[in-house]
Amino acid sequence: MGKYGLNERIAEDKTRCIAGVWNECGWGSHQCQRKRGHGKDGLYCKQHDPAKIVAKRKETEEKYRQSQEKRRASYERAEILAGMANGIKTKDLVKFKLVLK
Numbered sequence: 001m002g003k004y005g006l007n008e009r010i011a012e013d014k015t016r017c018i019a020g021v022w023n024e025c026g027w028g029s030h031q032c033q034r035k036r037g038h039g040k041d042g043l044y045c046k047q048h049d050p051a052k053i054v055a056k057r058k059e060t061e062e063k064y065r066q067s068q069e070k071r072r073a074s075y076e077r078a079e080i081l082a083g084m085a086n087g088i089k090t091k092d093l094v095k096f097k098l099v100l101k
């Protein structure tokens with residue numbers, strides 16, 4: 001394979017992050033150009049640290065969960081208010097107290 005062959009396996013640069021990233025033009029990948037020193041054995045840059053990627057995913061999931069929870073709570077409130085407009089039943093009163101807590 002020639003020096004600029006498309007399938008050439010680029011030698012690992014031991015000073016840089018081991019993660020592979022896609023080239024901007026999209027036809028291949030190259031080694032991340034950031035300095036390593038993070039993650040397992042310090043092989044990754046700050047951005048590609050696997051622990052950080054996992055933490056980031058958890059954070060995203062948690063935000064999603066919270067937004068779902070919020071939506072659910074506001075839906076319940078709306079349901080109760082509608083119930084009030086139609087005359088409160090005993091079971092709605094119990095629910096109402098729970099929401100106001």
Ligand SMILES: [Zn+2]
Binds near residue numbers: 018045046
């Ligand atoms: Zn990297």
